[in-house]
Amino acid sequence: MSMEATELQDLSDDADYAASQQQGSASMMRSDSGKRSLQSEHEDAVLIYLKDNVAIHPTQFASERISGRLKLTKQDSVLFLSWIPYKGQTSNAKLSEKDRSLYTITAVPFTEVRSIRRHTPALGWQYVIVVLSSGLAFPPLYFYNGGVREFLAMVKQHVFLARSSEDQNVFIVNDFQSPLQRTLSSLELPSSLPVASGQSVYPLDGGSSSENQRRTSSDVGNRVSSVSQSGFRKQKSHDPTRDLSIHLLEKFSLVTKFARDTTTQLFSENNGFGSIDKRWNNQPVHSYPEKLSNIAEEKHHEIRHSYSENDLLKDDEISYIDVPADPLEFDKLSLMWGKPRQPPMGHKERRNDISPSIKCRISTEYFTALLDSEGRVVESKALRERVFYGGIEHQLRREVWPFLLGYYAYDSTYAEREYLRSVKRMEYATLKQQWQSISPEQAKRFTKYRERKGLIDKDVVRTDRAFEYYEGDDNLHVNSMRDILLTYSFYNFDLGYCQGMSDYLSPILFVMEDESESFWCFVALMERLGPNFNRDQNGMHTQLFALSKLVELLDSPLHNYFKENDCLNYFFCFRWILIQFKREFEYEKTMQLWEVMWTHYLSEHFHLYVCVAVLKRCRSKIMGEQMDFDTLLKFINELSGHIDLDSTVRDAEALCIEAGENGAASIPPGTPPSLPLDDGTLYPQEDDVL
Amino acid sequence: MPSRRRTLLKVIILGDSGVGKTSLMNQYVNKKFSNQYKATIGADFLTKEVQFEDRLFTLQIWDTAGQERFQSLGVAFYRGADCCVLVYDVNSMKSFENLNNWREEFLIQASPSDPENFPFVLIGNKVDVDDGNSRVVSEKKAKAWCASKGNIPYFETSAKVGTNVEEAFQCIAKDALKSGEEEELYLPDTIDVGTSNQQRSTGCEC
Ligand SMILES: Nc1nc2c(ncn2[C@@H]2O[C@H](COP(=O)(O)OP(=O)(O)OP(=O)(O)O)[C@@H](O)[C@H]2O)c(=O)[nH]1
Ligand SMILES: [Mg+2]
Secondary structure (H helix, E strand, C coil): CCCCCCCCCCHHHCHHHHHHHHHHHHHHHHCCCCCCHHHHHCCCCEEEEEEEEEEECCCCCCCCCEEEEEEEEEECCEEEEEEEECCCCCCCCCCCHHHHHHHCEEEEEHHHEEEEEEECCCCCCEEEEEEECCCCECCCEEECCCCHHHHHHHHHHHCEEEECCCCCCEEEEECCCCHHHHHHHHHCCHHHCCCCHHHHCCCCCCHHHHHHHHHHHHHHCCCCCCCCCHHHCCCHHHCHHHHHHHHHHHHHHHHHHHHHHHHHHHHHHCCCCCCCCCCCCCCCCCCHHHHHHCHHHHHHHHHHHCCCCCCCCCCCCCCCCCCCCCCCCHHHHHHHHCCCCCCCECCCCCCCCCCHHHHHHHHHHHHHCCECCCCCECCHHHHHHHHHCCCECHHHHHHHHHHHHCCCCCCCCHHHHHHHHHHHHHHHHHHHHHHHCCCHHHHHCCHHHHHHHHHHHHHHCCCCCCCHHHCCCCCHHHHHHHHHHHHHHHHCCCCCCCCCHHHHHHHHHHHHCCHHHHHHHHHHHHHHHHHHHCCCCHHHHHHHHHHHHHHHHHCHHHHHHHHHCCCCCCHHHHHHHHCCCCCCCCHHHHHHHHHHHHCCCCCCCHHHHHHHHHHHHCHHHHHHCCCCHHHHHHHHHHCCCCCCHHHHHHHHHHHHHHHHHHHHHHCCCCCCCCCCCCCCCCCCCCCCCC | CHHHHCCEEEEEEECCCCCCHHHHHHHHHHCCCCCCCCCCCCEEEEEEEEEECCEEEEEEEEEECCCHHHHHHHHHHHCCCCEEEEEEECCCHHHHHCHHHHHHHHHHHHCCCCHHHCCEEEEEECCCHHHHCCCCCCHHHHHHHHHHCCCCCEEECCCCCCCCHHHHHHHHHHHHHHHHHHHHHHCHHHHHHHHHHHHHCCCCCC
16 A cells, blocks of 8 residues: 555544544444345344544555444444445545445354454555455455554454464454354344345346346345445446446347347357257256165265266256246346457468468568557557457467566567566576575575475476476477466565466467576566465455356346355366366367456456356356355366366456446456556565465 | 265475476376476466265365465465475485474464364375486485484385375375364364355345
8 A cells, every 4th residue: 555645644634534424323234224224223232342544445546445334333242243325425536336335344243254364564554454244355355544453353352263283363253153053043133034036037027126136236235246226226327237228128129130130140150159950958957965875875975966968057047946937037138238259360361382481471461460560569459359259370479478468568668678578587597596696505594485385396296297398208399387476486486386377388489489588487477366365365255256246137037046055255266267167168179268368458357257158157056956055166176177278268358248337337346357556565564474 | 964074185285496397286186297387386286086985075275376475375275285395306405304394384374273183195206217326315314303203104206107096195185184073173163264265255235
């Protein structure tokens, strides 16, 4: 957090604060009168603690913040945490009411809090991160007037707080209520009752049901993301669900027209995901517990755990369970919005009657045509669009990736890039020298270095060894990979090395074929994705959180299903997100997907829409077979190698367009791969870890 | 009813990155070793049928990533475990020293009902490397640690060659079964409440 962005302010100058003072506590209670808050604002609820001027930062600019009031209340011996943004005029016009409500934390019982991490830097503001047992975390809560210590002390008086043995800034919340008690008490809370899923099935049948739909979605909204709708009841236009259904109505009339003209084309093209071949029709579907209970059925059990290639992604419609319909009529949408892919950039020029070296030259010439005489990319948007709709011919990747990754600036000239390369080559050599000059004697006394090197050594020999570029003993490319990763762990000593990094580096080295160039491309990529590997896993938590918001927006029945089945932490998507589908596709396809995502053409967070697209394709399987967390995780892991890239990207595009601004608003600013907060200390770390 | 529920036994394998957790699991379930397993990202599990007396059980073996910073994920995976297998590499002192961390972290995150008596099994892996010449943790030292933690059973294995792997998992399965049965007597009511909740959420209320 840069201190100069906003000085610590006198509270009387703070519009948010002033507004809250005027409204007083009565209106705070009123703004809080949604269903969830019944329990917290009930007469029995006792206010334990109140702290004003606790803020969250929805964007990277310190000046853009949402201030609010943090409260601890207690009812029936359960402690609740709430954070309510101040109502009234916002101090910053860029912040919408939607932003405010997105982040509202409405009475979360401490029985659902797993841990609290505190950050009390000597310089800059103190903040805490509250992590729920589901694994999701709220955005950091900044204590503008200090007082994190007092807050924790207060919490400690009411729940059992234990300091983590791993990290002295993490406090684990232990609740001693028995699971039985917890279950019973949760039954009293109206908001935690499952809502008839039928209500949310058909968002399109008339005006009154859109009201229904709105209520339903707020009722079943997961607590982490729980949007305090009540404060904004009159502003219907801010309800994403309602917006969606209106959009849909408009678009559906288009679809029918559109579909008539294109049906033939669509069916011939749609050979991947949307296959109309339903061979699972006669396959009985059993619920999981039944199946395990009966050993005679073990054969079926086998089937469930090893899906055959063709069945994995097919929506088998026959099941004993009524699967709520997809509110988006997803099939039609993606047909309408997801444009067919073009051949990869540079492909047209490819002819089979010429030698590979000439082919390569021609591809390069194609790219050169996009540059001005001095080598600047004239229209970066056109380039990104072209790549988004078809990827890049392999020979061209080495030219284009450095631009997409941000290592080369689009407006740089040939000469400038030449110069950059040579400067960076020397810089790389210097960085590499840092660890190469460590003598065996020094290494003996340098545990952290030894451990890092050990970890990297173990990982590079486990990375893509079946791919021919890295095949075989004493492979030089494997050595290069090791050197680059070790050098990176010195270049970014705070972040260090983390598993998954070698997965990212491998295709980059394969494409760039040069150690220094690969290193700097990797550095550029890590500028955006470094937070995936951060020790507090905050980058991953924000992305999983954003994914849950997107699914809630784009498929509320599926969201409800995950909620009811304790799957809301989305950990089953962890691998997808950590290494951006690297393990889900074959090598060439991964490179294709990456370059499409790196264009940031429709969204910086296209990968999240890819997640939603795949989940939606499997929705009726997931819900129809009543998968529990374990089964779902296994199912998702086994999708690896069975996802059709082109149709998935097309679906994701459709979803991204459909979600529009509501989609963008569901993703908290700063969520990777957006560039992280510019606060100088990207990875502030404790000293006691690797 | 209770006997049905207990046909699934959940086992978690923990230990530092690279000690051979994935290799051990694959050696036991698929009877093979490959030099090309990738570093584990997130978590996965394999299942294997085991027989005790005349009953069949499904052993569900969870393999998670070994790097420290992924530990916070554990909370989603450790719950309901019947046995926890701690693995270290006999050629790496650090992996042995970290056993305490793994054990404590597991107890915190899984919060078993009876932490004192929760069954752990320790495995010292990679005994084949360099014919044991690069070994740095002695059997004696490992056994002393086991004794200090309430007599944890100990096995020395090679996931590569297959030495002792079957034996270790036999013991693991047995301990898991024992702890699973105790738990049944321990908390029958809560389990039933959970089950009826589950049924309510299957979407038949509309
Ligand atoms: N010689 C020998 N090598 C082994 C043995 N077990 C595993 N390895 C090797 O050690 C390395 C790590 O094995 P993994 O099974 O992937 O380790 P892991 O514990 O699953 O590691 P993470 O997934 O990173 O937590 C691999 O290169 C294996 O081939 C063994 O018993 N003997
Ligand atoms: Mg592994």
